Amino acid sequence: MKLLSLNERLGLISYRNQAKSDIKPHIRVDTEICNTVCPHKCTTYVCPANCYTMDEEGKVHFQVEDCIECGTCMYACDQGAVTWEFPDPEIGRGVTWNFG
Amino acid sequence: MDEKFDCIIVGAGVAGLAAAMTLARNNIKFLLIEKGEFAGAKNVSGGVIWGHDLAKLVPEYWKEEDGGWDRFINHRRLTFIDDQSSFSIDFKSDHFNEAPYSGVIVLRSKFDRWLAGKVEEAIAESDYAMDSFVATNILVEEVLMEDGKAVGIRTGDEKFYADSVIIAEGVNNLLTRQVGLQDKYVPADHMLTGVKEIIRYDQKVLEDRFQLNGLSGMSNEYVGFATRGVEGGGFLYTNRDTISIGLVLGLKDLREKNLKPYDILNDFKTHPVVRDTIRGGVVVEYSAHVVSSGDKRVMPDKLYKDGLLVCGEAANLLMNAGKAIQGMDYAMRSGILAAENIIEAKEKQDFGNSQMKKYQDNLSDSYVMQDIDNFQDAVHLLHNPVMYQKMPNLINHFGRNFFTISNEPTQKARDMLRASVKEHASYWDLIKIGIKGARSL
CATH class of the missing domain: 1.10.287 (Helix Hairpins)
Known part of the structure; x- marks a missing residue:
């Protein structure tokens, strides 16, 4: 069967407040820590939704829009860079599973 | 809702719903709060509910035309794979065809919502038909503590008060950490990440391919080349007209091996044995969630405080000891035991520490903690x-x-x-x- 790219996979997911442009991020990442002291920058590959990316200069960037609240980064980051909360139902972005 | 509740339950997953059902049946005035749009909206599992507790919670659930579950399991397979071969232990028996089934396959968005409907029915028949609630779309940000005792919860600027709080918030247990029962930072060492796809087929094709009969179903676990050498394994469960296929990957090992979970999932799907099994379907959902391993080293030592109980995966109650991945049945039993403790506490009008401790004692005496205690070596062996x-x-x-x-x-x-x-x-x-x-x- 055809294999899906991550973008195709994420395209199947329903998010709350998808149409809102002004959402409150539920995860805060101190990328200063990622880009100075972190030896592995692991969030850029362990995150199942690829919310963490690395640019050409090796700097870590974070976007919350695709987050599916799985919790992986909260455990994987052992540098204290990730502050993890659940999204606010009204003004946050968050996932609603169709199957689960 | 200015009046005080007997109990506030945080989280309408399997543990929270099992607790709520038990409270409703025993005329306890409670508030069940869920952050998702509906119960199950944010929940992911493999997943199979093992054992007979569901029949206690919803008697004769199997008689319902379109209940919340997908298929009962009468066929189990454990498959060892290398790069191109598979060697399976396969067991199928009509012995498992009789209700109450010893395992049912579920999809949480459907199952939890159905179970929440049953809770609503139980509330309607209770003395507190107008005073107990299942409230969705509300995020609990804080458990209110006064002099070391839990007295309610806060959401935004609003506060709700109760004699007791049951935390059933799931594995990402922020409130359990907040009240000090779990470390603020839980390291990756004994945690895993699950990634899963739901693949849809024509129901007839699915039933023929997996030799299903009526609502019978199959569970298949995979060990070996499924994970590109990352600690963990694979799973496949048959739903009504879809399959759940995925991997559970050791988080620390994933970090050390510098691999992406969704890439490993694609590798797994192209393995010769898996490829031929899943041929022709359409992927309709991709999901992921952290999952506990069953290693006691990560579990909170204490699951209670004055006026407060922790149950389900918030207490890391989940174990894979090689025979099955058990989590939802642990959630169910711990939720029932937590609620039974609240019922007793209300009778005695004592929600203090020593009464709450009885919940943990009862959990220790139950199969849940006995199995977790007895199979620690098996958990270590699998990893x-x-x-x-x-x-x-x-x-x-x-x-x-x-x-x-x-x-x-x-x-x-x-x-x-x-x-x-x-x-x-x-x-x-x-x-x-x-x-x-x-x-x-």
């Missing part, structure tokens, strides 16, 4: 590279030789096995695994 890498290679090497008929003089099986051991492991590995395995299972 041993000899077990999840060398063993599947060895078994398949042997299988290939054993099942090859070559018009040459045939070796005795014993000699073939010796050759496989030499190729893929050492006798010392096997002796160690043998001793550990015999002790742990």
Whole structure:
């Protein structure tokens, strides 16, 4: 069967407040820590939704829009860079599973 | 809602709903709060509910035309794979066809919502038909503590008060950490990440391919080449007209091996054995969630405080000891036990520490903690590279030789096995695994 790219996979997911442009991020990442002291920058590959990316200069960037609240980064980051909360139902972005 | 509740339950997953159902049936005034749009909206599982507790919660659930569950399991398969072969232990029996079933496959968005409907029905029949609630779309940000006692919860600027709080918030247990029962930072060491796809088929195709009959279903676990050498394994469950297929990957190992979970999932799907099994379907959902391993080292020591109980995966109650991944049945039992404690506490009008401690005592006496205590060695064994890498290679090497008929003089099986051991492991590995395995299972 055809294999899906991550973008195709994420395209199947329903998010709350998808149409809102002004959402409150539920995860805060101190990328200063990622880009100075972190030896592995692991969030850029362990995150199942690829919310963490690395640019050409090796700097870590974070976007919350695709987050599916799985919790992986909260455990994987052992540098204290990730502050993890659940999204606010009204003004946050968050996932609603169709199957689960 | 200015009036005080007997109990506030945080989280309408399996644990929270089991607690709520038990409270409703016993005329307790409670508030069940869920952050998702509906119960199950944010929940992900493999997943199978093992055992008979569901029948206690919803008697004769199997008689319902379109209940919340997908299929009952009468066919189980454990598959060891190397790069191109598979060697399975396969067990199917009509013995499992009789209700109450010993395992039902569920999809949480559907199952939890259905179970929440049952809770609503139980509330409507209780003395507190107008005073107990299931409230969705509300995020609990804080458990309110006064003099070391839980007295309610806060959401935004609003506060709700109760004699007791049951935390059933799931594995990402922020409130459990907030009240000090779990460390603020839980390291990746004994945690895993699950990634899963739901693949849809024509129902007839699905039933023919997996030899399903009526609502019977199959569970298949995979050990070995499924994970590109990352600690963990794969799973496949048949739903009504979809399958759930995925991997559970050790988070620390994933970090060390520099691999992406969704890439490993694609590798798994292209494995010759898996590829032929899943051919032709359409992917309709991709999901992921952190999951506990069952290693006691990560579990909170204490599951109660004055006026407060923790149950389900918030207490890391989940275990894979090789026989099955058990989590939702633990959630169910712990939710029931937590609610029974609240019922007793209300009778005695005592929600203090010593009364709350009885919940943990009862949990320790139940199969949940007995199994978790007794199978710790099995949990460690499963996360041993000899077990999840060398063993599947060895078994398949042997299988290939054993099942090859070559018009040459045939070796005795014993000699073939010796050759496989030499190729893929050492006798010392096997002796160690043998001793550990015999002790742990």
